[in-house]
């Protein structure tokens with residue numbers, strides 16, 4: 429491991445670093461190593477503190493300690509006790525006896541030495557449990573506030589097709605929000621367990637953000653609410669066929685179903701220009717349904733462009749403003 433030049437870390441600094449790390453999910457050791465390295469050292473040093481001072485432990489006892497660490501303080505790390513043990517031995521945080529059967533505490537880098545003397549594993553676990561509980565409570569409060577402001581859609585006798593139309597109408601409502609801000613009217617909603625989890629509308633101009641398409645905005649909000657970048661059990665409803673960027677993001681998020689309304693002959697990446705979902709090497713997760721309330725969406729889009737041309741004719745909009753998205 430590369431040596432990291434840095435000033436000594438305080439106990440508070442140590443706990444803050446671990447807290448920050450603890451609010452993430454599925455953190456890979458190799459990612460931590462590549463990014464900065466200091467988080468990895470604080471993580472390993474924390475795991476080292478779970479070992480008793482000046483005592484040799486057999487492999488089984490060492491594994492028990494590391495497993496418990498990964499169930500408590502280290503729960504955000506995507507690894508198992510065997511991999512963790514190997515990394516800790518390789519980096520010197522754990523030492524193995526000559527026969528390779530016993531383990532004991534190794535040494536921490538100089539910048540952690542003082543804080544390591546003052547800290548113990550119980551304090552680390554307590555701090556992280558408190559931080560996670562506070563985070564979950566805050567997330568849940570935001571989620572409940574959001575759900576309370578939404579229409580709850582219950583499944584009725586109309587079945588799946590009726591459900592898709594109902595949610596697409598909510599996506600069309602979102603598209604109207606975009607129009608109200610003079611953006612091309614495209615809207616999206618993300619649905620999980622038959623409830624709207626997040627919404628988004630097209631706003632690249634207002635946000636000065638070329639990625640601020642309705643789908644991206646809805647997926648960002650949903651991931652934030654769920655605290656997970658995978659949206660595995662979520663369905664995405666969008667009023668216009670997604671572009672290549674959004675289709676790619678849908679696949680990264682592992683959206684379960686993608687339902688869109690109108691095709692987009694200019695940039696559609698679900699069959700109109702290209703079909704990224706037909707490529708089995710790219711898509712293993714998402715089922716696509718097209719054409720739900722397509723006429724409504726088309727009318728909304730053409731209405732918007734007609735109104736915009738009229739504004740240009742009157743001189744209210746600069747003529748060089750392009751008609752395309």
Ligand SMILES: [Zn+2]
Pocket residue numbers: 641643670671672673674675
């Ligand atoms: Zn897009």
